[in-house]
Amino acid sequence: MPEIKTRQVQKGTIKSLDRAAAMTCRLKDVQTRTKDLIDDPRTRSSRSPDEYASNRITGMAQDAGTDAVYMAEKTATLTTGKIRYAVGQAQVGVPESSVRTQGFIRFRKRQLAEKQQIAGRQRSLRIYPGSREQSIRNFANSRQLARTKGKERTIREFAKHRTIVASRKRSVQTYYLRKRAGRRTGRLMQRTARRLRDLVQSARALISTLSAVGIVCLAIVLVCILFGAAFYFFGDDSSANYTPVSPEVEAYSAVISKYAGQYGIGEYTELIKAVMMQESGGRGADPMQASESGYNKKYPHSPNSIKDPEYSIQCGVQALAASLKEARCKNPMDMDRIRLALQGYNYGNGYISWAIARDSGYTVENASDFSDMQAKKHGWKSYGDKQYPAHVLRYYPYGNYNYGIGNGKIVSVATRQIGNKGGRKFWSWYGFHGRVEWCACFVSWCADQCGYIQSGTIPKFAAVGSGISWFKSHHQWQNRSYKPSAGDLIFFDWGGDGSPDHVGLVEKCDGRTVYTIEGNSSDSCRRRSYPIGGRQIFGYGIPKY
Known part of the structure; x- marks a missing residue:
């Protein structure tokens, strides 16, 4: 059985810590730092210098005593640990030099760490001299932070409140605008309905009136309207030849309608106006130039002998009605027979029967030949107006629809x-x-x-x-x-x-x-x-x- 070697420990080689000396050094150090802190203007308070210095010395002495006790206990613990570690190494046969070296290294590391910790505390004491001032400062900062947060929260809540109020206001305005628009739409619909009812009633009244006049008149009016509309929309450039009658002729409209109805040509009022326009333009005492007409029973049969415009119109309407009847005109759109009747109004009705016998109606050639024949017969230079139908029909609204018939x-x-x-x-x-x-x-x-x-x-x-x-x-x-x-x-x-x-x-x-x-x-x-x-x-x- 081999012999177990043990390491002999000499008790006299381990030196005890001189705790009293260490405490004395630490007290001196504390006094020095206290003096520095007293002289530092950052540590001064609004209180008296003596009171502040006394409080600071007492507090720092307490801290220094606490640090000294802590270091003494730590040193004793470290020494005890070293001893125990050395004994354990000796029992297992670890060389004494290796134990000492490793223990010394660990000791130095802990010593350096403790010094760094103490230096950090010293810096903290210099920067933040005293827990009371720091507490006051922290309290002030916390209050300021609370106020700032309170203001921000108040601003956010106020903005949110304003947004809600504005949204409600817009909603109310939209509601009233929609309500007002609804009322306007309702009034417009009512007005439109009333107008439609009026139109329906007017149409019914017109239908009743037309029914009373008779279906024949209705047919004539409709034919004239439709033909005029067709000519207006589909006619060629010749439609531009229509010339409205003068205001002087229009002024006789009531008188013309009166005698046209009396002599059975009420639908030819526009043609009568066109004749008056060609004869006189509505001027003078004999606007229809009817003095030489066989229907003049009151005045001499010489040019412009009639002195009463209404009597002139009466005679002229009778003469035109006779010509239309002789030419067998069917309606105001029967342009071939209207031309024949107009030329007969200018020449006399003897032309109408002659033209029908020769050419079955009016032609430009037979109108010219008849004029030449009558002028030669009476020994005159000319007889009538060879182009009388064309001259009259330029004032007749329906006179140009077949314009351009040639010659x-x-x-x-x-x-x-x-x-x-x-x-x-x-x-x-x-x-x-x-x-x-x-x-x-x-x-x-x-x-x-x-x-x-x-x-x-x-x-x-x-x-x-x-x-x-x-x-x-x-x-x-x-x-x-x-x-x-x-x-x-x-x-x-x-x-x-x-x-x-x-x-x-x-x-x-x-x-x-x-x-x-x-x-x-x-x-x-x-x-x-x-x-x-x-x-x-x-x-x-x-x-x-």
Whole structure:
């Protein structure tokens, strides 16, 4: 059995701590620090210096005593531990030098840690000299923090309250606005319902009135209205030829209606106004120019002998009613018979029976021939107005719907000139002493042979541009896409530069091709033809035959 070696410990080698000496040193250190703290201005209070110094010394002495006792106990515990550790190492055979070295290292580490701890406390004492001041400062800071938080909470609560109040206010305003809008909508609906009821009652009253007048009158009125509306919406540019009657004529509306109803032509009041407009424009004592009428029984049968406007209207209405009856007019839209009746009003009813026997009605040609025949018979230069229907119907609201019916008489005159070369007959008639471009002179000569220049139906012109300007200014112009009728004037622009340079007369049109008679076509009168809408065609002048 091997021998167990033990380490011999000499009791005299362990030195005891001199606690009294350590305590004395610590007291000196405390006194020194106390003096420094007293001199430090940061530790001064509002109290007296002596009282403050006494309190500080007492407190620091207590702290120093506590630290000294703590260090003494800690040193004793450390020493005891070292001894126990050395004994245990000796029992297990650990070398004494290793035990001493390791124990010394641990001792030094704890010693350094304790010094660092003491230094930290000293710094704390310098920075925060005294627990009372720190408590007061902490209390003040806590109160300030509480006040700040209280203010923030108050501001948040106030803002929340304002938001709630504003939201409630908006809700109330929205409610009243909706209520007011509802009331307005209700009143509007009531007003609309009342108006609808009034309209229904008016319609019923109108229907009752119309029923009382009779179904025939209703049919006539409806036909006039529908035809007028159709003409207004679908008519061509010729609708612009309607000219309203003057205020002087309108002033006789009541008198005209009175005698129109009395003599059975109540639906022709607008036609009577148009006749008055052509005869006198509503001026003078004989506005219907009825002095020479067979119905004048009170005044001499000489021009303007009637001195009573109402009597003039009475005589004129009787004469027109007789002409309409002789022409067998069916209604205010029967334009062919109305033309016949109007020409009979101007010439006398003998023309009506003559025209029906010859051509079954009115034509521009037979009106012109009858005038020439009567003028020759009586030895007068002229007889009546060859264009009387056209002149009256420009004031008649329904007189232009079939405007542009053409004219065969001027075509007949132009046909007889085909083959003429050089055009001397035409440009010398116009007044030129030497040859000029004579296409317009040819058209004017043909119009003059029919009396159309004298009546104002066609202008006398030698320059192509002058003729175009006249037709456009009288709203009697159509563009190249128009389908012309016999007697219309056709204008050409050979170069396509917008400057027209030729004119002729339309002989006929079959819907696809327009056939013409032109003067100065290769310096002669000749027939030609062009497709409808051809690029050479500039436009058409539409005489109001």
